[in-house]
Amino acid sequence: MSINISVLEDNNSIRASLISTIDGHEHFFCVADFDNPNDAVRDLPAIKPDVVLVDIHMPGGSGIEAIRQLKKIIPATQFIIFSVFEDNENIFDALTAGATGYLTKSSSPEKIIEAIQDAHNGGSPMSSSIARKVVSTFQQKKVAEQSIETLTAREQEILNHLAKGFRYKEIATKMFISIETVRTHIRNIYEKLQVSSRTDALNKVFGK
Amino acid sequence: MSINISVLEDNNSIRASLISTIDGHEHFFCVADFDNPNDAVRDLPAIKPDVVLVDIHMPGGSGIEAIRQLKKIIPATQFIIFSVFEDNENIFDALTAGATGYLTKSSSPEKIIEAIQDAHNGGSPMSSSIARKVVSTFQQKKVAEQSIETLTAREQEILNHLAKGFRYKEIATKMFISIETVRTHIRNIYEKLQVSSRTDALNKVFGK
DNA sequence: CTGAATATCACATGAAAGTGTTAGAAGCAA
DNA sequence: TTGCTTCTAACACTTTCATGTGATATTCAG
DSSP, rough: OOOOEEEOOSHHHHHHHHHHHHHHHHTTEEEESSSHHHHHHHHHHOOSEEEEOOEEETTTTEHHHHHHHHHHHHHHSSSEEEEEEEOHHHHHHHHHHHEEEEETTTHHHHHHHHHHHHHHHHHHOOOOOHHHHHHHHHHTTTTHHHHHHOOHHHHHHHHHHHHHOOHHHHHHHTTTHHHHHHHHHHHHHHHHHHSSSSHHHHHHOOOO | OOEEEEEEOHHHHHHHHHHHHHHTTEEEEEEEEEEEEHHHHHHHHHHHHHHHEEEEEEEEEEHHHHHHHHHHTTTTTTEEEESSSOHHHHHHHHHHHHHEEEEEEOOOHHHHHHHHHHHHOOOOBOOOOHHHHHHHHHHHHHHHHHHHHTSSSHHHHHHHHHHHOOOOOHHHHHHTTTTHHHHHHHHHHHHHHHSSSSHHHHHHHHHO
């Protein structure tokens, strides 16, 4: 089972080095390489490689933007970022654009090979320090979760319905209680959360 | 530089195996082990280990719940899940509860040692297949991003104000337009998004 | 047992939000 | 020019929401 790979990287020597790393592996084939995003966006949809290694900063555009466009056309292709940068901004943007892996340029050839294999097998290769940054975005909700704890079970239940956009009437029906009871609970919720509207309450509890 | 580690795992043989893996390493010390969450929540705050390996399913409670409680008291301690399960539910819950790593029980002793080291050094050790599940939650926003593109600049501006919970009157003042105009824009926004309330619109655009 | 917390229900009032319809001004493209 | 889109604005009407001020029942800990 062979893997077809493409490289998008403006630096000639880095690109050459990547290609030789890839072609040095028995089942890996570098089927196309580009030094600018435009050519890549134009040609890759016809080539449909399994995996593409993508640099972020290139003269002529961002590799992230290229991924955003290509992922719509060839969603089965896996994109791995290959960048010197490790900041939250780039990582987050890359992942939302459709990248499934994130390598730093200091990665060894062995790591690169392993990452390509991982991505092709449905994994998301990334260093554990990058994973931490991804994970930490999940944990920023902890502040909000404290305020939710002051609510009773019934109140939390109603809050979740509010979050889904149900009207008081609908909530009442779903919970087999009167609309007046729903009102009362919501009044208490708002008081505990120190807000005075549905949207404010949701913003307070479920972050922005 | 040595690392103090604790183990929370109900299965006696697995726990013993973990402990021997840890103590077999030069700079690792297993300073405490527990076979149930209650004892761990009671004793760990005084012990303050650097890293804790935590099983999810135990008679007496969930390891995830234990992490949730402990992380508040000893936030510097790193928690690594050690579970047979690899489903979205558990992974997501564990990370929001405060776990920074996620290992499956099939991990080799070498991987375990490496994971402990990673977690202690600020990383989030996890397999690339688990990372993929984390990453995919980021990418689910793509559907929403398409619907936002159909909105005009002015409409998007108003949508953002809606998201912050401002009332029509406030939005009108901020944007130097009449409240009637705000209404009109919002009517158009709702039509484009195929919704009929503020909350529904926000859920549609800014994921749930 | 008693009081606090929770859950339930009610009525009144005004503010806010949503719906239907219409319409003028500006800009841009065919 | 004609037509389309966007931004702007207004009026009428209905529904939903927020607030104030009550009340009763249940549960559970001290």
